[in-house]
Amino acid sequence: MTPAEPTPWAYVDTSTLVKRYVREEGSLRARSLLKRLRVLSSALLPIETLAALRRRRNSGDLSERDFTGILADVQRDRQRWELVELTQPVLARAEELLHAESLRTLDALHIASALELERALGEKLPFLTSDVRQRTAAQRAGLQVVWVGAES
DSSP: OOOOOOOOEEEEOHHHHHHHHSOSTTHHHHHHHHHHSEEEEETTHHHHHHHHHHHHHHHTSSOHHHHHHHHHHHHHHHTTOEEEOOOHHHHHHHHHHHHHSOOOHHHHHHHHHHHHHHHHHTSOOEEEEOOHHHHHHHHHTTOEEEEOSOOO
């Protein structure tokens, strides 16, 4: 009997993680990938996820009951996530990205976190995103982007 292969890591952006909990275009692909991969992300992930889910509840896309159930699922799953702190090297890298790209702040922080993780680990990681602008910037930064959003 051979030992099981360890589950590979992937950097997961909030845009993809939310698809694990909310049905929208790309949700099936996100769920399939997240069953096979371990989540690495920025320490921003739980906060951004909560904000995205709360926006959906406030807009009426999620009932209060669904919102509460999803939050319980997030709390359970969160125990398996590996989150990267917003260290000085991550913040410096994000600032460099913002000088070079037209990015939103949180996107720059995610890309910088993934780049710093790759540097520290000495290996490439899949970078899962469903955000078009982030995808483009992540590709230009040299990340191995896995697109989980709508076809474009």
